Amino acid sequence: MQHxxxxxTGKTILTLLLVLAVTAGGLALVWTLVNPGWAIGIAFxxxxxxxxxxALFKPHSE
Numbered sequence: 001m002q003h004x005x006x007x008x009t010g011k012t013i014l015t016l017l018l019v020l021a022v023t024a025g026g027l028a029l030v031w032t033l034v035n036p037g038w039a040i041g042i043a044f045x046x047x048x049x050x051x052x053x054x055a056l057f058k059p060h061s062e
Contacts, residue, residue, distance in 0.1 A: 004057075 023046065031039035 027039045027043055030042060
């Protein structure tokens with residue numbers, strides 16, 4: 001069984017918060033300028049992408 005060591009620092013959390021803020025701002029801009037349906041669709045796609053990445057790197061129990 002392989003083990004991954006991930007160290008979470010303050011800089012990591014700050015970067016994640018910045019990425020979250022930029023993503024939310026981008027979705028708000030799409031919501032305002034284009035169409036709410038597009039923003040909802042993009043957000044749904046991003047959620048599926050993140051869940052897929054978590055499932056990909058999650059340890060598998062046998």
